[in-house]
Amino acid sequence: MGMQFSTFYEIIDMGGHGVFVWTAVSVSLLIFLTLIVLPVAEHSRILKNIELTMEFEAQSLRNVDAEK
Amino acid sequence: MWLYRLSSPKLFYHISGRVIPWLFLASITILVIGLFWGLLIAPPDARQGDSFRIIYIHVPSSFLALAGYYFMAGAGAVGLVWRTKISFWFMKSAASIGASMTFIALFTGAIWGRPSWGTYWVWDARVTSMLILLFLYLGVMAMIRAFDNKELGQKNGAILALIGTVNVPIIYKSVDWWHTLHQPATLKLTSDSSIHIDMLQPLLVMIVGFYLFYALTICLFLRAEILQHEQATSWVKDLCVRRLRKSG
Numbered sequence: 358m359g360m361q362f363s364t365f366y367e368i369i370d371m372g373g374h375g376v377f378v379w380t381a382v383s384v385s386l387l388i389f390l391t392l393i394v395l396p397v398a399e400h401s402r403i404l405k406n407i408e409l410t411m412e413f414e415a416q417s418l419r420n421v422d423a424e425k
Numbered sequence: 426m427w428l429y430r431l432s433s434p435k436l437f438y439h440i441s442g443r444v445i446p447w448l449f450l451a452s453i454t455i456l457v458i459g460l461f462w463g464l465l466i467a468p469p470d471a472r473q474g475d476s477f478r479i480i481y482i483h484v485p486s487s488f489l490a491l492a493g494y495y496f497m498a499g500a501g502a503v504g505l506v507w508r509t510k511i512s513f514w515f516m517k518s519a520a521s522i523g524a525s526m527t528f529i530a531l532f533t534g535a536i537w538g539r540p541s542w543g544t545y546w547v548w549d550a551r552v553t554s555m556l557i558l559l560f561l562y563l564g565v566m567a568m569i570r571a572f573d574n575k576e577l578g579q580k581n582g583a584i585l586a587l588i589g590t591v592n593v594p595i596i597y598k599s600v601d602w603w604h605t606l607h608q609p610a611t612l613k614l615t616s617d618s619s620i621h622i623d624m625l626q627p628l629l630v631m632i633v634g635f636y637l638f639y640a641l642t643i644c645l646f647l648r649a650e651i652l653q654h655e656q657a658t659s660w661v662k663d664l665c666v667r668r669l670r671k672s673g
Contacts, residue, residue: 360465361475368465371475377540378464381479381533385486388525389638396518396645403652408665 432509434651435660441644448644452637459634462627470624479537481628484611485635486529490558491593493523493639497565498590501583511647513579514654516586517569518646522639524562531555542606550599551607554592561589 362368369375463481470477497519504512534552535545546552565586572578600609611628612618618625655661 361467361469362465371478372469374474374476374478374540377476377536378478381482381536382460382464384532385482385529388529392522392525392638392642393645396642396649400645400649400652403649403656404665404668407652407656407661408669411662411665411669 432511434511434514434655435658437511438648438651438655441648445641445644445648448637448641452634452641455630455634455637459627459630463624463631467624467627468621473541476537476540477624479533480611480624481631483530483533483537484628485632486526486533487555488632489635489639490523490527490530490555491596493519493526494558494562494586494590494593497523497562498583498586501586505580505583510654511651513569513583514647514650515643516565516579516583518643518650520562520566520569520582520586521646522642524559524566526639527555527559527562531559538606547606549605549607550603551596551605554596554599557592558589558596561585561592565589 362371369379371378459481464478467478469475497516500512500515500519503509504516531552534555538547539545565582568585569578569582572581597610599605600607609619611620612625620628652661
């Protein structure tokens with residue numbers, strides 16, 4: 358069992374069906390990519406938010422101490 | 426017992442953090458192998474030519490769309506009965522991923538329909554029941570977010586998910602019960618599959634790859650969900666303190 362296609366053009370064309378196959382593949386891969394990027398971005402956004410709040414709280418505590 | 430312990434958000438967060446790199450590596454490798462094998466090496470179909478290669482995405486995504494619905498509804502049921510918070514968060518994550526899988530199945534099916542049926546869309550039993558599945562997923566997603574009272578939204582989402590499970594066996598059986606344009610099942614658990622072994626092997630590889638990818642995305646979505654809900658707890662604060670110290 359070897360490659361079914363011998364040239365790059367044949368891979369793209371797939372006997373006239375290439376446009377269907379490659380559209381299906383690329384749209385699916387795009388959705389897969391989104392399924393990874395979305396939760397990872399959300400995860401780091403939440404982490405950053407928590408850390409900003411903590412730094413803000415620490416800063417205001419220090420300010421209170423300084424006023425005393 | 427281990428399943429019960431894994432329902433602790435903190436423990437799940439830490440374990441999944443360790444597992445994710447491996448899941449990522451494994452699922453991407455297997456998907457690349459399966460795609461390469463299915464798209465370039467497997468023999469063309471005698472009747473459909475090369476357009477049949479869409480099967481290597483269409484069938485695995487349909488599998489996950491259906492199995493994922495059971496995962497989602499099962500998590501909802503567990504949440505309703507045992508009131509574990511993480512079950513509802515799992516349900517929410519599974520809803521987004523399942524909707525994506527269902528969309529991929531419908532989209533690749535429509536594209537495949539053009540060269541083999543002569544049309545992108547038919548209102549036949551299989552296609553229509555799959556579209557209903559997509560609306561069920563979207564309905565559960567909307568229901569979870571529809572209430573100011575988060576708990577109420579989650580409970581209603583779980584109930585809708587459970588009611589919707591009626592649709593799943595209908596999808597499975599639709600090609601047998603009605604005369605549909607959709608071809609009968611390619612893979613059967615109880616009898617020989619109607620597909621040649623050279624075409625079957627890459628398909629099985631793709632199904633394994635899709636399951637691993639599903640597990641990966643569940644972990645990613647669920648971790649974000651956990652962090653969002655647990656941000657006031659001490660363990661999340663400890664986590665952030667350690668991160669802040671590391672970065673200086």
